[in-house]
Amino acid sequence: MKPFRFDRAGDISGAVATLAREPDGEFLAGGTNLVDLMKVGVMEPDVLVDVRRLTSAEIEDLPDGGLRIGAAVTNSELAADRRVRSRYPVLSQALLAGASGQLRNLATTGGNLLQRTRCVYFYDTTTPCNKREPGTGCSALEGCNKDHAIFGASRHCVATHPSDMAVAMTALDAVVLVRGPGGERRIPVAELHRLPGDEPQRDTTLEHAELITAVDLPPLGFSSNSRYRKVRERASYAFALVSVAAALQVRDGTVHDVRIALGGVAHMPWRARKAEDALRGRPAGQESFRAAAEAELADAVPLRENSYKVPLAGNVITRTLLDLTGAP
């Protein structure tokens, strides 16, 4: 591992100010992804600013009925929180579908959002990769791309975002609180990550030295009727081929409101707004669910090895919505 300086900042403003002066530095929280990337030489920061003990590790009730999750809350504590489990079960399920018990005990809410893609070429420093080394080319475009994106990719990058948690937060319209050199701002989680375009080295819309301090979950009347379903190559401890986070509100047999987001299909959690729009006011049943999934998937552009993701995503969306109606 390349040598680096370790900085123990005293508070959030100090940490932000320190990193703002260090163009090649990074914040460190749980470290489960960053330390690994440093071991394999994909990331080589010269300074780490430790923020794990600076941001909140609490989950607070907000006056509007939502929840504020401190950035240092671990993935396991968030998944186990009684309020999350009853009011936002999709979030608890998404967290529990990710990583292992040991990793969830270290990994934080802020860090989970900022984890990097698991594209094999991004990890393999002997191959070209525009995300790791801009301008060198994308090895996955014509290489092994069964795990890669079917939405929003570019000829520069076809990687997917690996987080399960972020998919659930996208469906729930969560908002990320950020502190940077210019002060505080709030970013809808759906606008935190970005499509690769011609700058795949940028995973998010954050500027250098901007620190995630918390995530707000807004109240959503029907979020207790929500669910996360993940398809992967083994029963546990693997990244998603395709996943779906959904919340559904049915009145008199008709879809009154719905939220759907997909994982494993794009460079960011993919909010399925076309499917949502196709569903509102339609009968809550298999036929409309299937049609809505197809409306979304009409935009899919599969690669050589991942066309299976199109019917898979259609099936997973349909089945998850059926589950939320209580259908067998």
Place this chain on the structure above:
Amino acid sequence: MDISLKADGRERRIAVDPRTTLLDALRERLGIYAAKKGCDHGQCGACTILLDGKRVNSCLALAVAHDGAEIITAEGLAADGELHAMQRSFIEHDAFQCGYCTPGQIVSAVGMLSEAEAGWPSHVTRDVSAGETRLTDDEIRERMSGNLCRCGAYANIVSAIREAAEGGRFR
């Protein structure tokens, strides 16, 4: 950088390079070899320790980021020469072959039982909003999925953990 760690009951003060992981600090600096280096990437669980009471992969935790922490490895579970109930159960059930993953499996199982006792759900818990968690074999397998055993001793590992758990509230 100077850090202090309470490792298996003993307060230790050491100077470490910032690149040192907790796993390397234990093995290379403190002479505690129970936590094993398997993949060194957080994928196999052989390095599992209890860090301030929670099971974690010590290969991904930088020692400088955990100054003042309390660490328990499989060595530290055995107090005053008496084996921990989980260690006895692994022996009784022949829950290993080569033994390399075993200290990580045992520490992970101890941490996992505390999580289950605290009512934490898992991926196979049918209703996460329900209060109770019954520790079925499926629950044990899912909750232990971060510990790989290349000898394939899983069947006996599950029985060993089931029996150790039966000493607690999971009957």
